[in-house]
Amino acid sequence: MLNxxxxxxxxxxHRMPVRGKLIVLFTAAIGLFxxxxxxxxxxALGLAAALFLSTGIGIAExxxxxRFVLFTVLLVxxxxxxxxxxxxxxxxxxxxxxxxxxxxxxxxxxxxxAFMDEIARLAAPLERLGLVRAADVSLAVGLVIxxxxxxxxxxxxxxxxxxxxxxxxxxxxxxxxLIILTxxxxxxxxxxxxxRGFRRH
Amino acid sequence: MDIVFxxxxxxxxxxxxxxxxxxxxxxxxxxxxxxxxSGKTTMARxxxxxxKPTEGTVTVGGLDTVKDEAAARGRTGFIFQNPQHQMIxxxxxxxxxxxxxxxxxxxxxxxxRTDAVLARFGIAHLARRRVHEFxxxxxQLGAIASVLVTGPDLLILDEPTNQLDLxxxxxxxxxxxxxxxxxxxxxxxxxLLESFDRVLVFSEGRLAADAPPDEAIRTYRKIAAC
Amino acid sequence: MDIVFxxxxxxxxxxxxxxxxxxxxxxxxxxxxxxxxSGKTTMARxxxxxxKPTEGTVTVGGLDTVKDEAAARGRTGFIFQNPQHQMIxxxxxxxxxxxxxxxxxxxxxxxxRTDAVLARFGIAHLARRRVHEFxxxxxQLGAIASVLVTGPDLLILDEPTNQLDLxxxxxxxxxxxxxxxxxxxxxxxxxLLESFDRVLVFSEGRLAADAPPDEAIRTYRKIAAC
Amino acid sequence: MTTRDLVLVALFAAIMVxxxxxxxxxxxxxxxxxxxxxxxxxxxxxxxGARRGFLSMLLFLLLVxxxxxxxxxxxxxxxxxxxxxxxxxxxxxxGALVCGLIxxxxxxxxxxxxxxxxxxxxxxxxxxxxTVYLFGLVWLSYATGNAFLPAVAxxxxxxxGDLIKVGIAALAGRAVLAGYPLLPQRA
Ligand SMILES: Nc1ncnc2c1ncn2[C@@H]1O[C@H](COP(=O)(O)OP(=O)(O)OP(=O)(O)O)[C@@H](O)[C@H]1O
Ligand SMILES: Nc1ncnc2c1ncn2[C@@H]1O[C@H](COP(=O)(O)OP(=O)(O)OP(=O)(O)O)[C@@H](O)[C@H]1O
Ligand SMILES: O=C(O)CCCC[C@@H]1SC[C@@H]2NC(=O)N[C@@H]21
Ligand SMILES: [Mg+2]
Ligand SMILES: [Mg+2]
Numbered sequence: 001m002l003n004x005x006x007x008x009x010x011x012x013x014h015r016m017p018v019r020g021k022l023i024v025l026f027t028a029a030i031g032l033f034x035x036x037x038x039x040x041x042x043x044a045l046g047l048a049a050a051l052f053l054s055t056g057i058g059i060a061e062x063x064x065x066x067r068f069v070l071f072t073v074l075l076v077x078x079x080x081x082x083x084x085x086x087x088x089x090x091x092x093x094x095x096x097x098x099x100x101x102x103x104x105x106x107x108x109x110x111x112x113x114a115f116m117d118e119i120a121r122l123a124a125p126l127e128r129l130g131l132v133r134a135a136d137v138s139l140a141v142g143l144v145i146x147x148x149x150x151x152x153x154x155x156x157x158x159x160x161x162x163x164x165x166x167x168x169x170x171x172x173x174x175x176x177x178l179i180i181l182t183x184x185x186x187x188x189x190x191x192x193x194x195x196r197g198f199r200r201h
Numbered sequence: 202m203d204i205v206f207x208x209x210x211x212x213x214x215x216x217x218x219x220x221x222x223x224x225x226x227x228x229x230x231x232x233x234x235x236x237x238x239s240g241k242t243t244m245a246r247x248x249x250x251x252x253k254p255t256e257g258t259v260t261v262g263g264l265d266t267v268k269d270e271a272a273a274r275g276r277t278g279f280i281f282q283n284p285q286h287q288m289i290x291x292x293x294x295x296x297x298x299x300x301x302x303x304x305x306x307x308x309x310x311x312x313x314r315t316d317a318v319l320a321r322f323g324i325a326h327l328a329r330r331r332v333h334e335f336x337x338x339x340x341q342l343g344a345i346a347s348v349l350v351t352g353p354d355l356l357i358l359d360e361p362t363n364q365l366d367l368x369x370x371x372x373x374x375x376x377x378x379x380x381x382x383x384x385x386x387x388x389x390x391x392x393l394l395e396s397f398d399r400v401l402v403f404s405e406g407r408l409a410a411d412a413p414p415d416e417a418i419r420t421y422r423k424i425a426a427c
Numbered sequence: 428m429d430i431v432f433x434x435x436x437x438x439x440x441x442x443x444x445x446x447x448x449x450x451x452x453x454x455x456x457x458x459x460x461x462x463x464x465s466g467k468t469t470m471a472r473x474x475x476x477x478x479k480p481t482e483g484t485v486t487v488g489g490l491d492t493v494k495d496e497a498a499a500r501g502r503t504g505f506i507f508q509n510p511q512h513q514m515i516x517x518x519x520x521x522x523x524x525x526x527x528x529x530x531x532x533x534x535x536x537x538x539x540r541t542d543a544v545l546a547r548f549g550i551a552h553l554a555r556r557r558v559h560e561f562x563x564x565x566x567q568l569g570a571i572a573s574v575l576v577t578g579p580d581l582l583i584l585d586e587p588t589n590q591l592d593l594x595x596x597x598x599x600x601x602x603x604x605x606x607x608x609x610x611x612x613x614x615x616x617x618x619l620l621e622s623f624d625r626v627l628v629f630s631e632g633r634l635a636a637d638a639p640p641d642e643a644i645r646t647y648r649k650i651a652a653c
Numbered sequence: 654m655t656t657r658d659l660v661l662v663a664l665f666a667a668i669m670v671x672x673x674x675x676x677x678x679x680x681x682x683x684x685x686x687x688x689x690x691x692x693x694x695x696x697x698x699x700x701x702g703a704r705r706g707f708l709s710m711l712l713f714l715l716l717v718x719x720x721x722x723x724x725x726x727x728x729x730x731x732x733x734x735x736x737x738x739x740x741x742x743x744x745x746x747x748g749a750l751v752c753g754l755i756x757x758x759x760x761x762x763x764x765x766x767x768x769x770x771x772x773x774x775x776x777x778x779x780x781x782x783x784t785v786y787l788f789g790l791v792w793l794s795y796a797t798g799n800a801f802l803p804a805v806a807x808x809x810x811x812x813x814g815d816l817i818k819v820g821i822a823a824l825a826g827r828a829v830l831a832g833y834p835l836l837p838q839r840a
Pocket of ligand 3 (some may be wrong): 686
């Protein structure tokens with residue numbers, strides 16, 4: 001999900017300012033909370049899916065990006081089915097799926113640099129108070145998005161290293177090298193940021 | 202040990218990385234060269250089952266790398282293109298011992314074998330050091346030790362002299378020459394291959410040449426000049 | 428641009444990595460060779476202030492790398508030993524643009540300069556691609572573009588042909604030869620240095636030779652043979 | 654803040670995102686899931702120390718707030734922070750802070766391994782469990798209008814999992830200290 005990867009394109013969603021997109025998402029997140037009428041939720045789910053596809057992402061990629069989260073949404077819904085009621089299960093499923101799709105839509109239609117500009121703008125008032133440096137906050141957000149695939153790639157490296165040596169892959173024996181390898185990468189990246197003058201001192 | 206590829210093909214997603222490959226390797230010193238992205242690492246990973254053939258089969262000493270995965274893998278050791286990523290525990294001696302512990306050996310034997318392999322590669326002084334602070338040459342030697350300690354019959358090295366100076370390069374070259382084990386080396390360092398028995402040249406996922414070093418290197422130079 | 432080391436010394440923890448170095452570099456093509464761990468990367472990092480001298484000073488074009496850190500750094504670009512880790516944002520064009528944004532340029536100028544540098548290195552087709560999917564040669568070129576776009580006077584390359592095949596190696600060699608900027612290259616690939624103006628040989632943290640390529644390489648071979 | 658600090662803060666926020674890829678386990682009797690993400694603040698505190706650990710969780714909170722689906726199950730947005738689990742999520746930041754403060758004071762690089770692990774266990778438990786539960790339960794009882802006590806009892810369901818996480822964080826903290834030390838140490 002958080003591959004930080006926008007789909008190249010020029011759809012209305014791509015051109016919409018980041019702030020507008022975030023406001024829509026917040027509003028939806030809060031609004032959906034109060035909504036439990038399936039006559040509204042089901043069409044809304046259809047609309048969210050349509051919006052997602054309107055970014056030009058393509059069905060296969062859209063499914064690839066959301067299947068994992070949608071699976072966990074299904075689990076949450078199943079729990080509601082068992083413990084609460086079938087109606088509540090469908091409501092929860094629609095509510096969460098809509099949010100997932102909207103969030104994924106924004107991810108697909110917004111470049112990382114656009115995100116970071118917006119965050120810098122939001123952080124500017126805090127900078128005036130001397131609390132944070134706005135540019136640092138947006139850089140940090142960009143770095144998180146960069147690190148997620150990097151951590152997953154390192155995890156694959158470590159899994160391969162275990163397999164190559166015929167060792168069973170246990171979460172704990174994977175966790176420690178995973179942290180150390182990514183720490184090492186992080187140090188190199190820190191140096192690159194300095195070398196390229198990404199931060200004004 | 203016989204390494205046999207029968208119409209082995211690899212696709213990543215839809216893209217083909219290795220076209221159907223038929224090949225039988227028995228030589229003691231096998232080299233692999235080719236342009237970046239030509240499928241060398243993919244081919245090597247097929248041998249120890251890290252990559253599974255999309256079609257066809259690969260067998261090592263008669264064992265199928267898919268059906269007899271664990272047994273086949275036990276017979277090959279693999280040194281990664283970036284061996285730093287293959288050290289699992291942070292202290293060298295712990296990392297070497299870790300591979301043995303999982304084979305259910307007794308403590309005393311683990312210690313003995315660890316010491317022996319460290320001595321064999323002249324790196325006993327590195328035993329308690331942090332692997333992530335090692336220099337390039339130290340990392341390579343440490344990785345070779347941690348792999349050979351489990352006693353594989355075949356050792357695969359993916360670009361082992363990459364970041365090395367002339368001295369460490371010579372050290373690795375000699376280490377490889379002296380290994381009693383069968384060895385397959387992928388490299389861009391053509392001088393390393395001079396004494397090899399057989400050299401494979403890959404190009405765009407296909408075997409472009411399979412010959413003694415001189416001839417293979419000539420073919421490679423021609424491909425690279427295009 | 429003048430690069431001047433005055434008794435510059437580097438210690439990590441207590442250990443000395445670079446003994447007091449006095450040196451003035453003005454040539455357009457400067458090479459650096461030496462054994463693993465001999466202090467090459469440390470010396471290069473002094474030039475752009477990534478490492479601070481424990482004692483002594485380093486100046487670049489008259490600017491002290493400690494006192495005028497930001498200004499001095501603005502005049503040098505650095506390509507890391509592993510350039511994959513120096514791409515900070517995941518899409519090449521965004522990575523290149525980000526370096527400019529922090530210099531406070533206008534949007535239109537950023538876009539224009541980004542396009543120009545991509546065209547200069549013939550990698551316009553990579554602009555929207557994910558940097559971590561690049562091949563070795565593509566990564567090197569992308570890193571060079573992302574650094575040169577900010578207009579440094581001096582470019583430092585730390586082992587730029589490490590993982591490259593013959594073809595990509597030649598590409599980088601030509602790219603370096605054609606750069607109008609002053610260039611300092613650290614490498615184990617001796618052929619790369621043949622046309623250079625001046626080559627420094629490091630050994631155990633000291634300058635062991637400072638000569639034209641032929642002579643420097645001879646000294647280096649002698650050191651490596653010990 | 655050095656650039657290295659900034660990058661480490663971002664890295665541990667990213668680790669939270671990755672932990673969030675593991676599906677949560679929903680419980681019927683309390684509207685709070687069991688999630689792997691509560692390991693994150695313990696790791697951040699044990700490995701980075703108080704300041705950087707705290708900032709990494711704040712950064713993660715920011716990501717949640719701007720609506721990125723970074724909480725387990727692909728959730729995010731202000732709605733979650735205002736919801737029944739919001740107290741826990743905010744508590745993660747203070748949990749990392751407390752965990753780091755304790756680890757920085759108790760753990761020494763020269764100590765023997767057992768002493769280091771014990772110190773990390775104490776830090777991870779007081780920071781990652783006691784502190785987080787405190788924030789979580791206070792907000793939960795307020796948000797759901799429950800009496801305080803039933804929520805406390807119900808949260809016993811998290812304890813087995815969270816104790817395992819304390820153990821993992823302590824072992825990881827000590828291994829990273831041995832292999833790549835970062836934790837600031839105070840007398
Ligand atoms: N896990 C993967 N997923 C998708 N594509 C892959 C993967 N691994 C390799 N490839 C692709 O398969 C092709 C062959 O890759 P391989 O690593 O075998 O090349 P190589 O000959 O070892 O190159 P190099 O000299 O750069 O190491 C390349 O185009 C590469 O991008
Ligand atoms: N951050 C660091 N902390 C501690 N020691 C370091 C650090 N960086 C380098 N060193 C040590 O300083 C010495 C010189 O290292 P440097 O990286 O300059 O060598 P190099 O000549 O570039 O070697 P290589 O050819 O392997 O890249 C080595 O002994 C190295 O272990
Ligand atoms: O994802 C969320 O909305 C927040 C979940 C908070 C879960 C709390 S954290 C402490 C305790 N341990 C768990 O495994 N779950 C709860
Ligand atoms: Mg390869
Ligand atoms: Mg170096």
